[in-house]
Amino acid sequence: MKRWLLSYALAAVIFAVIDVVWIVTVAQRQYQSQMGHLLAASPQPVAAVLFYLVFVAGIVHYGVRPAKADIALRGRILGGALFGFFTYATWALTALAVLKDFPALVAVTDIAWGVGVCAMVTWLTVVLLRNVLKGRPAS
Structure with missing residues (x-):
């Protein structure tokens, strides 16, 4: 559990x-130029924080996998x-399918960004x- 929390x-x-x-550097300008009419006046901070909390858990679970040596x-x-x-x-594809005027360029860019x-x-x-835990016994 300690390793998972440290990974998280x-x-x-x-x-x-x-x-x-x-x-x-990229997304703000692209979103504004490609779909400014769809953007809220300001981001919803609670939703943003919840996204980060959930998303990072997914990266750790599907990518880092600290319990799988x-x-x-x-x-x-x-x-x-893949995650x-x-x-x-x-x-991106849901937005492309259901939002009026959602740009395909934004969808493709977002998918590439997610992978990268x-x-x-x-x-x-x-x-x-690995460098932090080097020399420590497994927990």
């Missing part, structure tokens, strides 16, 4: 940092990437966690 905390920090950089790094990264693909594709960010967060979390 580490993945949460990594994901938050990377996602904020993505939002500020026998999984190679490549398998973990693949698991994280990102399925979750972001669910959002989840793979990267998984990789960084696993590598850093």
